[in-house]
Amino acid sequence: MEANSKPATSIRTYAGVYAVLGLITLIEILLADSQGGMSRQVLTPAFLMFSLAKASLVAAFFMHLRNDSKFYTAVFLLPAVLLLIFALLATVR
């Protein structure tokens, strides 16, 4: 592992990612509490996009997928994509 590790991300970048994750979570809580005058049709896709953004940030920066072998990314994403396909198929009647 140490032998093929890529250059590390800086502490400043990690702190920036953490700040963005915290900010998104705060926005989510405030929106969930107040609804912000928005309908569920608007809020639900917004929450899903926030969730995707947060998960991607953690995977890319904290799990180092951004700098590591793309093979790991493929191994990680394949079941997620399969799951999404199965979920979509399940909604078809």
Place this chain on the structure above:
Amino acid sequence: MTTDISLQNDEFRAGSALGIDHRKLGIWLFLSSEIMFFGGLLAAFLHYKINNPSPVEHDLLDVTLVGINTFILLTSSFTVVLGLEAIRHGNRRRLLTFLGLTMLLGAAFLGGQGLEFSELYRRGMTLQSTVYGSSFFTLTGFHGLHVLVGILWAALTLRKAARGRYDEGHYAGVELFGLYWHFVDIVWIVLFTLIYLT
């Protein structure tokens, strides 16, 4: 003709000639199987939520408390990467500090989940009350169990670090633990949205 693989060089046997570390590949394969595990539980929860809507139970969920818990788990992911960076630079003391903090934050998350569960039980939402309750507690409970395993893994990593097993050239154990912990964090990010926010 037989081949004795012990005669092959270490780099070939470890698979590192491919640019892929076998230990890291192992944990990624494990995590991909975990996606399917949580995917199944999540599919069951969403099936019941969509086809057997229960607004009463959904309204019992405390988004603010769980939002704070989410923030705690995100913070623990941050402390894990800080610990990894510390040992990459040979600073074992900082690694110990951040691993300890990670364990505390993980315990705080479990404490928050315990508070949430006890409040839901007090208000009549239990594992046996309805299919919503069953699927909710099964899904979030299994996630909590994964956090508990993560805390135990962090404790083992901390013990090895305290015994000087890691330095700037050898920190695979810390990185592997970190991958598991961040994965548990990602699972929670998804659960928080699909269970509490939508």
